[in-house]
Amino acid sequence: MDMDKIRAETPGAENVIHLNNCGAGLMPQPVLDAVIGHLRRETEIGGYEAEEEAADALANTYNAIAAMLNCGTDEVAVVENATVAWDMAFYGFPLSAGDVVLTAVSEYASNYIAFLQRVERDGIEVRVVPNDNHGQTDPAALARMIDDRVKLIAITHAPTNGGLINPAAAIGQVARKAGVPYLLDACQSAGQVPLDVQAIGCDMLSATGRKYLRGPRGTGFLYVRSNMLDRLNPPFLDLHSASWSAPDRYEMAPNARRFENWENYVAGKIGLGVAVDYALDIGLDAIAQRVQDLANDLRLRMAALPGVAVHDLGVEKSGIISFTLLDRDPEGVATALAAAGINTSTSSNRATLIDMEQRGIPIMNRLGLHYYNTEAELDQFMDTLVRIAN
Numbered sequence: 001m002d003m004d005k006i007r008a009e010t011p012g013a014e015n016v017i018h019l020n021n022c023g024a025g026l027m028p029q030p031v032l033d034a035v036i037g038h039l040r041r042e043t044e045i046g047g048y049e050a051e052e053e054a055a056d057a058l059a060n061t062y063n064a065i066a067a068m069l070n071c072g073t074d075e076v077a078v079v080e081n082a083t084v085a086w087d088m089a090f091y092g093f094p095l096s097a098g099d100v101v102l103t104a105v106s107e108y109a110s111n112y113i114a115f116l117q118r119v120e121r122d123g124i125e126v127r128v129v130p131n132d133n134h135g136q137t138d139p140a141a142l143a144r145m146i147d148d149r150v151k152l153i154a155i156t157h158a159p160t161n162g163g164l165i166n167p168a169a170a171i172g173q174v175a176r177k178a179g180v181p182y183l184l185d186a187c188q189s190a191g192q193v194p195l196d197v198q199a200i201g202c203d204m205l206s207a208t209g210r211k212y213l214r215g216p217r218g219t220g221f222l223y224v225r226s227n228m229l230d231r232l233n234p235p236f237l238d239l240h241s242a243s244w245s246a247p248d249r250y251e252m253a254p255n256a257r258r259f260e261n262w263e264n265y266v267a268g269k270i271g272l273g274v275a276v277d278y279a280l281d282i283g284l285d286a287i288a289q290r291v292q293d294l295a296n297d298l299r300l301r302m303a304a305l306p307g308v309a310v311h312d313l314g315v316e317k318s319g320i321i322s323f324t325l326l327d328r329d330p331e332g333v334a335t336a337l338a339a340a341g342i343n344t345s346t347s348s349n350r351a352t353l354i355d356m357e358q359r360g361i362p363i364m365n366r367l368g369l370h371y372y373n374t375e376a377e378l379d380q381f382m383d384t385l386v387r388i389a390n
Contacts, residue, residue: 017377020343022368025214034274038267061273070196074255077222082187085206085222088259092232097123099151104137106159106355135313139170158188161347162322163312172201194284215275216268290371291319319369340384
């Protein structure tokens with residue numbers, strides 16, 4: 001990993017110590033150039049014309065995502081964000097009164113709110129799979145909970161509120177054995193860990209471009225396994241996702257494009273493909289190893305500080321670190337870090353209500369490391385944390 005080159009291609013690295021990649025990563029220069037370059041062409045020749053001219057670049061986005069996920073390009077939809085991607089799969093999945101969805105203790109609020117809406121609207125039931133002794137979703141408990149009423153398993157891979165990485169592939173083995181469709185929310189994991197949908201065994205996967213993939217905001221994507229396409233009924237259609245074939249008839253797109261809509265952020269879509277290519281060029285295995293090494297080392301250093309509690313769960317951990325300082329308001333800690341030029345964030349129980357209520361934590365500080373962060377930056381973060389704690 002050529003850190004000098006990577007840092008030189010990360011303009012924001014000159015301005016801040018960016019430890020908020022779990023919020024949004026810093027775009028590398030090639031992504032910025034791709035987005036701005038297309039926007040410039042829109043101003044020069046027109047939006048429709050620029051999109052037509054960029055056909056190869058747009059096709060590359062599907063190719064890059066398919067390469068990253070080990071799937072076919074016809075199984076990929078590019079949409080506005082991870083929430084839209086997840087919603088297109090979940091709200092498109094047929095569920096009736098009495099059907100059961102199994103989910104995780106650490107499930108994200110947007111997903112759980114969608115569950116609750118369908119509880120009210122469709123009469124479904126949501127059951128939470130308990131954690132194992134490490135605080136991660138327990139595949140054995142999941143297997144015991146599956147009965148004839150269970151129609152969907154929907155799990156967040158890497159929760160928003162800490163370093164936990166749920167055992168996605170082990171969950172996939174349970175799902176495949178039981179013949180239950182499996183929706184994986186990879187919003188925080190895409191770009192920091194390898195995501196092979198064949199090895200994971202998920203039938204649907206949603207993710208964002210703006211976090212660990214370092215892509216533009218306003219971009220996301222959805223993977224739907226080809227044999228699952230016709231089991232889903234997209235929540236809405238337009239003249240892109242379907243064709244009006246007769247006054248009383250329409251035909252949906254034959255691939256995952258049926259989950260897209262006609263108007264989209266073309267420049268961002270191109271930039272997303274460049275961001276995925278950038279990650280693939282570095283190597284997702286190498287990225288995962290560096291992120292894990294940096295995070296594991298920083299966790300140990302933080303946990304050794306008096307008054308600092310690190311709250312991360314799980315066996316395998318991500319680049320997200322959640323922590324609190326004794327007698328310090330997390331929002332105040334984040335503000336003090338920002339004043340020192342260090343970007344972090346907080347995570348409240350409103351985002352992961354069940355998990356944080358079980359642990360009795362109303363709000364935590366949160367940071368997200370990435371491969372372009374340096375040891376010197378983390379030393380500076382530690383020095384600042386010590387000053388705040390004292």
